[in-house]
Amino acid sequence: MVFTLAFGTPSLFGDAGWPWYDFRHSDVVRFVQGGVVKLLRCTPQVSLIANLLFILRVLWASPYTLLGLLIGGVGLCFGGRVRIRGRAIEFYDGGTKWFVHRLPHGQFTLALTLGHTILGQTDASLEISRKHEAVHVAQYERWGPFMLPAYFISSAFMWMTGRQFYRDNPFEREAYDVDGGEHDP
Secondary structure, three states: OOEEEEOOOOOOOOOOOOOEEEEOOOOEEEEEEOOEEEEEEOOHHHHHHHHHHHHHHHHHHHHHHHHHHHHHHHHHHOOOEEEEEOOEEEEEOHHHHHHHHHOOOHHHOOEEEEOOEEEEOOHHHHHHHHHHHHHHHHHHHHHHHHHHHHHHHHHHHHHHOOOOOOOOOHHHHHHHHHOOOOOOO
């Protein structure tokens, strides 16, 4: 069993420039930062602290996770599907697809992250956007209940200063950088 713990902003797909921990054995921790892999001795105390920090991050993001679970649960009642990938619960198809389509610019939206839930249009859209959405999961872990207000304030500031409210938003730029830098320069 693999237990991954991230300090700072993790990526589900390896090192994104931030430290993360991968507990594969009870006594060895693989620490990755800046592309360098180091093995550290994992004492029971370190394991306990790591587990507690993980639980705290999940709880910190839980208000939005609960909202995502509610929307995804309703989507399931209308033909949607669900699966767990990494630290996120992914809902797609059926009512979830209908919901995402009804958002502003929803027809162009592949997926939307709320805490530890990702609401996607289809299985394929989730596959395409998984790295990007994993960054948003990490942002929810970092910002907790302040994530959406900070996101919307950033978007409003970008719009008021004549920039693109979505692509120039710092939260999106971070996600696009990890996902291959697909944003405009």
